[in-house]
């Protein structure tokens with residue numbers, strides 16, 4: 001399924017829940033942060049593929065939850081979502097830093113050159129195509145870096161998102177003034193999540209559809225009708241992948 005379709009599925013599943021339980025941008029960023037902590041925990045405790053697949057799929061779902069705060073807009077229906085556009089501009093066919101494919105960046109790289117226009121074909125890419133693309137560009141380097149480094153990079157992206165959210169609330173910056181920046185940070189968060197899934201050998205699109213295709217992970221309804229919200233970090237020992 002295309003990235004946009006997966007996201008729209010997620011929007012229709014969780015928009016109501018998000019409004020009720022996660023009304024603010026910062027709630028949603030915290031919620032995303034929790035899912036990354038849960039993945040780190042599952043990796044550290046060496047849980048199996050079912051748990052790891054679920055853990056990475058939850059991160060994608062919560063990236064969409066942040067995106068939903070901004071871009072679940074009726075006037076954009078049918079058009080490419082700003083988050084998808086940002087992902088295409090930040091991750092074109094060649095590395096946006098060194099211009100190579102695969103990437104040949106050194107550890108300290110120069111400023112990225114954002115593509116001026118989003119490649120229309122890439123806008124239609126499935127999540128599986130995105131995984132293959134990013135693994136081709138960055139997979140070898142990521143495997144050298146190791147999972148811990150990649151998790152750190154993903155946490156760092158969340159810090160950057162938090163900083164933008166603080167600017168909106170403290171500096172009274174209008175959110176549309178930094179929407180582009182937010183979309184790009186969110187694209188980076190997705191790229192690191194994909195990178196981690198690839199290194200773990202998980203098919204992220206399958207993992208996501210396994211978890212969310214039929215409805216909410218918890219109440220199994222579409223849209224979600226959960227009346228209770230779980231803020232606690234996940235205890236993977238009690239997690240049942242067939243439930």
Ligand SMILES: [Zn+2]
Nearest residue numbers: 095098103105
């Ligand atoms: Zn590069």
Ligand SMILES: [Zn+2]
Nearest residue numbers: 216219224226
């Ligand atoms: Zn639910």
